[in-house]
Amino acid sequence: MKKEWLLPLVFVCCMAVFLAADIAVPDRIFSAQENRRLAQKPAFSVNAMLDKSFMEQYEAYVTDQFPGRDGFIALKTFAQRLLGKKDVNGVYFAPGNTLVERHGTETVDMEKANRKSARMVEQALAIQDMIAGRVGVMLVPSADSVQAWRLPAFAESFDQEGWIDSVGSLAREAGITAVDAYGALAAHEKEDIFYGTDHHWTTLGAFYGYQAWAKAWGLPAAELTEYERTVVREDFLGTLQAKVNLSVTPDRIERFDRTGEGEHRLRLVYEKQEAASCYFYEKLQTKDAYTFFLGGNYPVAEIEGDRDAGRSIMLIKDSFANCFAPFLTRDYARIWLVDRRYYRGDVTELIREYQPEDVLYLYNVFQFVEESG
Amino acid sequence: MIFSSLLFIFRFFPVFFILYFLAPRRAKNFVLFLGSLVFYAWGEPVYVGLMLFSSVSDYCCGIFLERAQAAGRERRAKGFLIASLAINLALLGFFKYADFLIGAGNACFGVEIPLLGLPLPVGISFYTFQTMSYTIDVYRKKTPAQRNFISFGAYVTMFPQLIAGPIVQYKSVAKELEDRHVTAKGLWEGIRRFCLGLGKKVLLANQAGALYELIGSRMAGGLSVLAAWIGILCFAFQIYFDFGGYSDMAVGMGKMMGFSFPENFNYPYVARSVTDFWRRWHMSLSGWFREYVYIPLGGNRRGPGRQIFNILVVWMLTGIWHGASWNFLFWGLWFGFFLILEKMWLAKVLERLPRMAGVLFTWLVVLGGWVLFSCTDTEQLALWARALFGLGGAGLWDRGILYELTSNAGLFVLLALGATPLPAGLCRRIFGKKGASGEKTGWRSVCETLWTLFVFGLSVAFLVDDSYNPFLYFRF
Numbered sequence: 001m002k003k004e005w006l007l008p009l010v011f012v013c014c015m016a017v018f019l020a021a022d023i024a025v026p027d028r029i030f031s032a033q034e035n036r037r038l039a040q041k042p043a044f045s046v047n048a049m050l051d052k053s054f055m056e057q058y059e060a061y062v063t064d065q066f067p068g069r070d071g072f073i074a075l076k077t078f079a080q081r082l083l084g085k086k087d088v089n090g091v092y093f094a095p096g097n098t099l100v101e102r103h104g105t106e107t108v109d110m111e112k113a114n115r116k117s118a119r120m121v122e123q124a125l126a127i128q129d130m131i132a133g134r135v136g137v138m139l140v141p142s143a144d145s146v147q148a149w150r151l152p153a154f155a156e157s158f159d160q161e162g163w164i165d166s167v168g169s170l171a172r173e174a175g176i177t178a179v180d181a182y183g184a185l186a187a188h189e190k191e192d193i194f195y196g197t198d199h200h201w202t203t204l205g206a207f208y209g210y211q212a213w214a215k216a217w218g219l220p221a222a223e224l225t226e227y228e229r230t231v232v233r234e235d236f237l238g239t240l241q242a243k244v245n246l247s248v249t250p251d252r253i254e255r256f257d258r259t260g261e262g263e264h265r266l267r268l269v270y271e272k273q274e275a276a277s278c279y280f281y282e283k284l285q286t287k288d289a290y291t292f293f294l295g296g297n298y299p300v301a302e303i304e305g306d307r308d309a310g311r312s313i314m315l316i317k318d319s320f321a322n323c324f325a326p327f328l329t330r331d332y333a334r335i336w337l338v339d340r341r342y343y344r345g346d347v348t349e350l351i352r353e354y355q356p357e358d359v360l361y362l363y364n365v366f367q368f369v370e371e372s373g
Numbered sequence: 374m375i376f377s378s379l380l381f382i383f384r385f386f387p388v389f390f391i392l393y394f395l396a397p398r399r400a401k402n403f404v405l406f407l408g409s410l411v412f413y414a415w416g417e418p419v420y421v422g423l424m425l426f427s428s429v430s431d432y433c434c435g436i437f438l439e440r441a442q443a444a445g446r447e448r449r450a451k452g453f454l455i456a457s458l459a460i461n462l463a464l465l466g467f468f469k470y471a472d473f474l475i476g477a478g479n480a481c482f483g484v485e486i487p488l489l490g491l492p493l494p495v496g497i498s499f500y501t502f503q504t505m506s507y508t509i510d511v512y513r514k515k516t517p518a519q520r521n522f523i524s525f526g527a528y529v530t531m532f533p534q535l536i537a538g539p540i541v542q543y544k545s546v547a548k549e550l551e552d553r554h555v556t557a558k559g560l561w562e563g564i565r566r567f568c569l570g571l572g573k574k575v576l577l578a579n580q581a582g583a584l585y586e587l588i589g590s591r592m593a594g595g596l597s598v599l600a601a602w603i604g605i606l607c608f609a610f611q612i613y614f615d616f617g618g619y620s621d622m623a624v625g626m627g628k629m630m631g632f633s634f635p636e637n638f639n640y641p642y643v644a645r646s647v648t649d650f651w652r653r654w655h656m657s658l659s660g661w662f663r664e665y666v667y668i669p670l671g672g673n674r675r676g677p678g679r680q681i682f683n684i685l686v687v688w689m690l691t692g693i694w695h696g697a698s699w700n701f702l703f704w705g706l707w708f709g710f711f712l713i714l715e716k717m718w719l720a721k722v723l724e725r726l727p728r729m730a731g732v733l734f735t736w737l738v739v740l741g742g743w744v745l746f747s748c749t750d751t752e753q754l755a756l757w758a759r760a761l762f763g764l765g766g767a768g769l770w771d772r773g774i775l776y777e778l779t780s781n782a783g784l785f786v787l788l789a790l791g792a793t794p795l796p797a798g799l800c801r802r803i804f805g806k807k808g809a810s811g812e813k814t815g816w817r818s819v820c821e822t823l824w825t826l827f828v829f830g831l832s833v834a835f836l837v838d839d840s841y842n843p844f845l846y847f848r849f
Contacts, residue, residue, distance in 0.1 A: 003815060003818050004561065004813075004818075005557050006561075006818050006819070006822050007560075007564060007565065007818070007821060007825060008557060008561055010822055010826065011822075011825070011826070011829075014826065014829075015387060019383065022383065050419065052416075052418065055415055055416070058380070062379050062383065062384060066383075072834040072838065073834070073838045075830070075831065075834040076831075076835050076837070076838045077838075082783075083784060084779075084780070084782055084783040085780055085781065085783070086779065086780040089838070152776070152779070153779060154772050154775040154776035154779060156772050156773050156776060
């Protein structure tokens with residue numbers, strides 16, 4: 001073989017291997033890594049061809065089902081990082097080989113955000129008239145604001161503090177309790193209050209959030225020393241790691257227990273299921289290990305707390321509440337969790353039905369703004 | 374279908390090339406013709422008929438024209454030439470310029486003729502220019518008419534250069550249409566050129582383009598001077614690596630099949646003058662206008678007054694060839710103005726200055742041109758111009774642009790280096806010149822193979838995770 005065939009032969013061999021792999025590997029329905037459904041082979045029709053929708057769907061299909069997709073994404077982010085890029089796919093590279101979710105100054109549609117917060121306060125006021133206790137609003141920031149020290153030089157983020165403040169004063173003016181989760185977290189900015197591979201706050205972060213809540217409610221604050229901390233998983237890689245698919249420092253997932261605290265029953269109202277604990281050890285080994293807390297999100301769930309019958313609270317919430325809610329077992333006999341992404345009915349109907357004493361809106365800023373409905 | 378897509382690289386091209394390779398020599402043009410129709414129909418399932426119509430009409434005009442000339446009937450021959458040109462220009466005029474002309478008419482006369490709103494058939498500016506070059510060259514007896522419709526169809530619809538050039542003049546490939554071979558050397562060079570072109574598009578142009586769009590999106594909130602200049606610089610790199618990458622891919626695929634297409638770019642960003650820039654940028658288009666417009670108008674042979682007029686005509690046409698909108702017309706005239714200036718006295722001044730001064734001057738003119746080119750409405754243009762001159766209301770620099778600068782420093786180094794002949798020169802220094810017979814050393818062969826695969830693999834990785842892969846030529 002003469003050497004003038006080297007490049008053509010090597011290249012053709014590479015292509016052949018790819019095409020063979022493409023044919024041999026069956027199509028995937030779902031990517032656990034990217035947490036989304038992958039495009040499937042589209043059905044052919046003359047109309048779909050003439051309006052080009054067939055072509056678009058077919059291109060998406062080829063891209064999504066490409067062999068070694070996850071590895072190629074890792075190669076891309078690795079190359080970009082090597083070239084000195086400080087953020088990739090909406091994620092900053094942070095000190096200690098960790099990641100921080102990026103929310104640039106343009107991320108938030110302010111008009112939409114303000115409309116949503118106004119609607120929330122309006123609804124909170126209506127609820128206030130229906131219940132005996134308090135209605136509160138607690139917006140939890142993301143790491144790129146509270147832990148700005150982890151960001152690269154000159155990085156700019158959406159002004160979460162300012163916006164949370166403005167929602168807080170709107171609430172206070174209307175007579176709704178505003179919980180200062182921002183201040184509570186900022187006071188501990190150097191601690192592990194957010195995961196380094198996931199967009200959620202850690203159980204420790206949620207604990208500081210719980211302290212802020214107790215303060216706003218006028219209750220005696222719980223101390224960190226009252227809790228026993230157990231590491232349940234040491235090699236957690238969350239949603240942010242999935243976006244870059246690189247090797248980063250894994251996270252620990254912790255469980256907090258008050259001295260003498262037992263397990264709390266969790267009841268899923270719509271699924272008609274019950275669990276003996278709020279913690280799901282079997283979920284720890286899945287890709288989405290954050291579902292260790294409550295096992296995931298449900299339309300309406302109910303947790304049994306340690307207080308005497310009578311005291312109850314309803315959380316209107318997103319996934320940030322999942323590691324937060326168990327702390328409330330100290331203060332309530334019943335904790336209802338309502339997730340508006342899954343519960344499509346009227347919240348006031350639920351209030352009328354369950355008659356909670358207190359109500360708390362608990363959302364991450366960005367999940368609140370992006371959530372539909 | 375665009376070349377920089379997994380669909381093209383891993384579905385269309387392998388299937389096409391296997392068929393092309395296996396086809397007997399006399400059937401290769403047929404495979405090429407059919408493959409090109411499939412390629413075009415994938416993106417334009419309706420307008421493929423238009424391209425076929427254009428092919429048939431020019432095929433007939435060419436044959437009739439030649440027959441008339443052979444019979445000594447010059448006027449009849451001229452009639453067929455004019456018919457061919459009229460059909461091509463009518464197609465182009467109707468599908469590309471109708472709305473522009475209607476809009477201009479409406480504005481001038483205060484009438485309200487509704488716009489047609491027709492989508493522009495991809496590649497129409499390229500294939501109409503190619504077929505016009507064909508009939509003109511047959512008329513000028515520079516090439517015999519093509520009697521085989523399959524060969525002619527293969528020339529007009531040839532997918533490697535169909536949608537983004539280079540503009541291949543018929544006479545330059547007439548011989549290869551009849552007689553060409555797939556060779557090891559052709560495959561080697563072709564694969565290498567294709568992969569490097571793909572890398573230019575996916576690894577460089579797309580990244581620069583994303584940054585340009587990001588900066589542009591901040592315009593509403595006020596742009597600092599630094600941000601505006603970085604933004605327009607990114608646009609300059611995007612369009613060069615995008616267009617240059619596409620041309621490389623076209624030339625590469627041509628080589629694999631045994632064609633030698635003309636080169637389209639020759640390091641335009643190291644040009645020492647605007648004249649020099651246009652000898653290096655989109656060479657197949659400027660060559661076309663020189664041969665079929667500028668010289669027939671008299672070029673520089675009829676006195677300086679006529680020459681200035683000719684230059685202005687050519688550059689107005691060059692401008693609106695890039696898109697049916699006023700900004701492209703002004704973009705063309707902008708270059709026409711500087712070219713005339715250089716012809717009159719500026720070239721002599723630039724020659725006496727150090728090389729860097731000429732390069733800097735050219736950069737400024739070209740960047741000014743890209744501002745005109747990138748803004749299709751005057752409001753946007755005014756915003757960019759204000760920002761570039763410090764009237765954007767956001768100071769000299771801002772945090773946002775400092776972040777992008779530090780985060781993309783590596784990319785900027787690659788963009789700047791890639792636009793110069795330095796990497797190629799470095800390779801020559803390391804590997805030495807090729808031997809007299811063009812034989813490569815073993816060491817060089819191995820390095821070239823590895824480098825090609827590296828660029829290809831990385832490009833594929835970027836395509837798999839692609840969130841920004843635009844096609845810039847939908848206006849051409």
